Amino acid sequence: MTGSLHADALALLRSWVPPSPEQAALRDRYVDHLRGRPDGMARSCAPEHVTASVLVLDEARTQLLLTHHAKSGRWFQLGGHTEPADATLAGAALREAVEESGIGEADLDLDPVPALLDAHHVPFCGDGGVWHLDVMFRAVARVGAAHSVSEESLDVRWWPLDSLPNPELVPFAALALARDQSTGSLSMVDPGGGASSAAADQPSR
Numbered sequence: 001m002t003g004s005l006h007a008d009a010l011a012l013l014r015s016w017v018p019p020s021p022e023q024a025a026l027r028d029r030y031v032d033h034l035r036g037r038p039d040g041m042a043r044s045c046a047p048e049h050v051t052a053s054v055l056v057l058d059e060a061r062t063q064l065l066l067t068h069h070a071k072s073g074r075w076f077q078l079g080g081h082t083e084p085a086d087a088t089l090a091g092a093a094l095r096e097a098v099e100e101s102g103i104g105e106a107d108l109d110l111d112p113v114p115a116l117l118d119a120h121h122v123p124f125c126g127d128g129g130v131w132h133l134d135v136m137f138r139a140v141a142r143v144g145a146a147h148s149v150s151e152e153s154l155d156v157r158w159w160p161l162d163s164l165p166n167p168e169l170v171p172f173a174a175l176a177l178a179r180d181q182s183t184g185s186l187s188m189v190d191p192g193g194g195a196s197s198a199a200a201d202q203p204s205r
Contacts, residue, residue: 005041005082005086005092006034006041010034012088012089012114012135013031018117019116026119029119030133042082046126046127047131048119048130048131048132049081049130049131049133050132050133050134051080051082052096052135053135053136054077054093054094054110055137055138055139055172055173056101056140057139057140057141057177058140058158059141059142059143061161063158064077064159065101066156066158066166067153067155068153068154068155069153070152071124072124073154075159075165075166076166076169077136079093079097080096090110093137094108094137097110100150100153101141101148102147102150102156103141103146103147107141107142107144107145108142109142111137111138111139111179112137113137114136115136115172115175115176115179116176117134118136120132136172161177
């Protein structure tokens with residue numbers, strides 16, 4: 001795992017403005033974890049490591065793209081572990097979204113600022129399970145973007161925000177919408193580290 005990814009994640013979390021006291025406490029936990037663990041981004045880091053996921057909305061902001069996760073058998077947002085080639089945490093999130101949804105990078109507008117944090121235990125990760133310190137980003141899929149099912153999924157499908165199959169996702173989607181409305185626009189993120197302007201389980205794998 002590259003030191004640049006670790007440094008990017010630490011700087012991103014330190015500068016992030018949490019939307020609530022609970023999110024601030026999680027941010028502090030993530031920062032302390034990364035400060036104490038140079039390997040804190042790696043899948044092998046136990047008992048916890050940082051992951052990245054994406055809440056993908058349609059352009060009308062009425063649907064959420066979810067994956068029916070093969071290992072858990074439940075519907076979740078797109079996301080997973082970081083990889084050695086990832087330069088930034090936002091880039092890792094975008095890569096996971098592309099891999100798990102089949103939607104091309106050009107059709108996903110990703111906000112490089114985290115939407116929220118979620119720490120949860122994943123029993124099937126590692127030897128006996130670990131905690132995923134997940135950093136959730138928010139993205140919008142452009143109209144006409146075609147999705148497909150990856151090897152990690154049983155299905156990939158759009159779900160109306162008022163009838164999500166996993167109740168745990170409801171508050172996450174609400175926060176993603178709230179942040180989208182407060183910022184007014186999203187940014188296209190280059191997985192290599194740059195961001196350019198554009199008009200944007202509970203295991204996270």
